[in-house]
Amino acid sequence: MxxxxxxxxxxxxxxxxxxxxxxxxxxxxxxxxxxxxxxxxxxxxxxxxxxxxxxxxxxxxxxxxxxxxxxxxxxxxxxxxxxxxxxxxxxxxxxxxxxxxxxxxxxxxxxxxxxxxxxxxxxxxxxxxxxxxxxxxxxxxxxxxxxxxxxxxxxxxxxxxxxxxxxxxxxxxxxxxxxxxxxxxxxxxxxxxxxxxDVWQYIEREEIPLPEIYFSHERDVFLRNGMWLAPGEWGGPKGDEQVERRVVRYRTVGDMSCTGAVDSPAATVAEVIAEIAVSRLTERGATRADDKMSEAAMEDRKREGYF
Missing domain, CATH: 3.40.50.620 (HUPs)
Structure with missing residues (x-):
């Protein structure tokens, strides 16, 4: 034993x-x-x-x-x-x-x-x-x-x-x-x-450089379905959606049309770790609009050959 x-x-x-x-x-x-x-x-x-x-x-x-x-x-x-x-x-x-x-x-x-x-x-x-x-x-x-x-x-x-x-x-x-x-x-x-x-703590320990997009910065965004999205030719903003200049960072990155930013002052790895430690939402749940299309959106795509 x-x-x-x-x-x-x-x-x-x-x-x-x-x-x-x-x-x-x-x-x-x-x-x-x-x-x-x-x-x-x-x-x-x-x-x-x-x-x-x-x-x-x-x-x-x-x-x-x-x-x-x-x-x-x-x-x-x-x-x-x-x-x-x-x-x-x-x-x-x-x-x-x-x-x-x-x-x-x-x-x-x-x-x-x-x-x-x-x-x-x-x-x-x-x-x-x-x-x-x-x-x-x-x-x-x-x-x-x-x-x-x-x-x-x-x-x-x-x-x-x-x-x-x-x-x-x-x-x-x-x-x-x-x-x-x-x-x-x-x-x-x-x-x-x-x-x-774990990923962020490992990044801190190994001193791995990341794109600056992961840290707090000013960016033009607009609000759609509770998410701050980047404006662009792919479909935003529309109707009464207004572009705002906000201090945000990204928890995950992908297609700009469906990857949301989060309001955040976290400008260093240590500050990001402190922020994640108290978060109750997964990064995809908080910032990926394509995963919100249906409860089984990701599984359907994975069955077809997606990542």
């Missing part, structure tokens, strides 16, 4: 160390099992932490994976600039799928609400098939919302890139099953067991 003394014995891993060790193990496991893995990298905080962990896993060698980003064309400029700077700084390979190209060639149609987040699935699956990626690292965490809480660390996708929760495999201890047929691939989530607070 394990005692409290044994659990707190000298040399035991701290909370962040244990999460880091698990993620590093997952990266190395994938490198050993798969032929063509790729990391989804948007320049958002979760993908930034994921890349940091991948570099740690293989240091001093270069990471043996390319990066992939599906660009909606409505991404925050600060985040795209960070993405490109990071790729250049570390000599990484980046594949970019452009939603606009699929709209231009007729494979996708612009939505009436201007939101392009749901349109990312087709370019993502196209890039996976065209480049024969057999494992795709994503920054999803189980604390974000209900559908992501159902994911395993290794999550099988069929030959059409679709997810079936009934095909989830058991994961005992740190044993992962990467078996898949030709045409199938596996989504891998090294941050599954992390929370938003």
């Amino acid at each position: 394990t005692t409290a003394v044994e659990l707190s014995a000298p040399g035991a891993l701290g909370h962040l160390d244990a999460l880091e060790a698990e993620a590093v193990h997952i990266f190395r496991e994938v490198a050993g099992e798969f032929e063509r893995p790729v990391i989804l990298f948007s320049g958002g905080k979760d993908s930034i932490v994921m890349l940091h962990l991948a570099r740690k896993a293989f240091w001093p060698a270069q990471i043996p994976f390319a990066l992939l980003h599906v660009d909606t064309g409505h991404n925050f400029p600060e985040v795209i600039e960070y993405r490109d700077r990071t790729v250049a700084e570390h000599g990484l390979r980046l594949y970019v799928g452009h939603v606009q190209e699929f709209i231009d060639n007729g494979r996708l149609q612009e939505r009436a609400d201007g939101t392009r987040n749901p349109l990312q699935t087709v370019p993502l699956l196209d890039a996976i098939e065209k480049n024969r990626f057999d494992a795709v690292f994503g920054g999803g965490r189980r604390d974000e919302e209900k559908a992501r809480a159902k994911e395993r660390v290794f999550s099988l996708r069929d030959e059409f890139g679709q997810w079936d929760p009934r095909r989830q495999r058991p994961e005992l201890w740190n044993l992962y099953n990467g078996r898949h047929r030709v045409g199938e691939h596996v989504r891998v989530f090294p941050l599954s067991n992390w929370t938003e607070l």
Whole structure:
């Protein structure tokens, strides 16, 4: 029987160390099992932490994976600039799928609400098939919302890139099953067991730089359905919606048309951590309008092949 003394014995891993060790193990496991893995990298905080962990896993060698980003064309400029700077700084390979190209060639149609987040699935699956990626690292965490809480660390996708929760495999201890047929691939989530607070505490400990959009700054926004959205050609403001200049920050970043800012004075990592520690809303619940379309919005998209 394990005692409290044994659990707190000298040399035991701290909370962040244990999460880091698990993620590093997952990266190395994938490198050993798969032929063509790729990391989804948007320049958002979760993908930034994921890349940091991948570099740690293989240091001093270069990471043996390319990066992939599906660009909606409505991404925050600060985040795209960070993405490109990071790729250049570390000599990484980046594949970019452009939603606009699929709209231009007729494979996708612009939505009436201007939101392009749901349109990312087709370019993502196209890039996976065209480049024969057999494992795709994503920054999803189980604390974000209900559908992501159902994911395993290794999550099988069929030959059409679709997810079936009934095909989830058991994961005992740190044993992962990467078996898949030709045409199938596996989504891998090294941050599954992390929370938003864990991510920020790790960022603080590792001194990981982030796009300034995550910290308090003045920005033009308008209010829609209780969320502060960025104005733009995709559909806002409309009617009696008024643009205001407010001090805000972003808890998560994605398509500008559906990612809301929050009123916040938090200008440093420590201040963000203090703010999150008392928050009762998950970041997606508080700031992602596309997840509010229905109770099952995310799960429906994941079944089709979304992140």
